[in-house]
Amino acid sequence: MNPIAYLFQDWKANRKNIKGQLVLFMFRLVSLINRSMIAKVIFFPYLVFYRFFVEWGLGIELPRKLKAGKGLIIYHGQALVVNQSVVLGDNCVLRNSVTIGHKKLADGTLSACPRIGSNVDIGANACIIGDVTIGNNVIIGAGAVVVKDIPENSIAVGNPARVLERTQEIRVTKEV
Structure with missing residues (x-):
């Protein structure tokens, strides 16, 4: 993918969402x-600006080492925290106050981070922690706490999250 296409790969998915477009453009540039x-040395001031503006100013932690597929959507990104070792598939939706990362194990070490499939819609205030895999075409309800794997084509809700419904195919609808 050429650099210009890479920078704008989330633009269409976030149409009518100027904040999401700006944040994701800046995230793709820092990535x-x-x-x-050499680029890190030359563009060090931009890396610092990104850290202060996006992470501290807007409260959206999308680390530069994060692996995120194309079509990432951010709605109301305040208090969004994603660990740098998380893997996000294509066309994922992240809403406000979502936390995705590792957890501390009983022996004091840290677990691996979640792996999230494509077409996953994560509701507001959801928390996905630990070495879990979220399948493709999954909806995670608002406020859900996911600590176990979620199979493909599922809806997960609650604390701890449980699979509410499983169908042949669940289409994640994109808000406009």
Whole structure:
């Protein structure tokens, strides 16, 4: 993928969402810079600006090492925290106050981070922690706490999250 297409790969998915477009453009740019040590040195001021503006100013933690597929959507991104080791598939939706990351194990070590499939819609205030896999075409309800794997084509709700419904195919609807 050419660099311009890479920078704008989330633009269409976030139409009518200027904040989401701006944040994801800045995230893709910082991810592009992160690929080369020379670029990191040359664009160090931008890396610092990104950290202050997006992470501290807007309260959206999308680390530069995060692996996120195309078509990522952010709705109302305040208090959004995603660990740098998380893997996000294509066309994922992240809403406000979502936390995705590792957890501390009984022996004091940290678990692996979640792996999230494509077409996953994560509701507001959801928390996905630990070494879990979220399948493709999954909806995670608002306020859900996911600590176990969620199979494909499912709806998960509650604390701890449980699979509410499983169908042949669940289509994640995109808000406009």
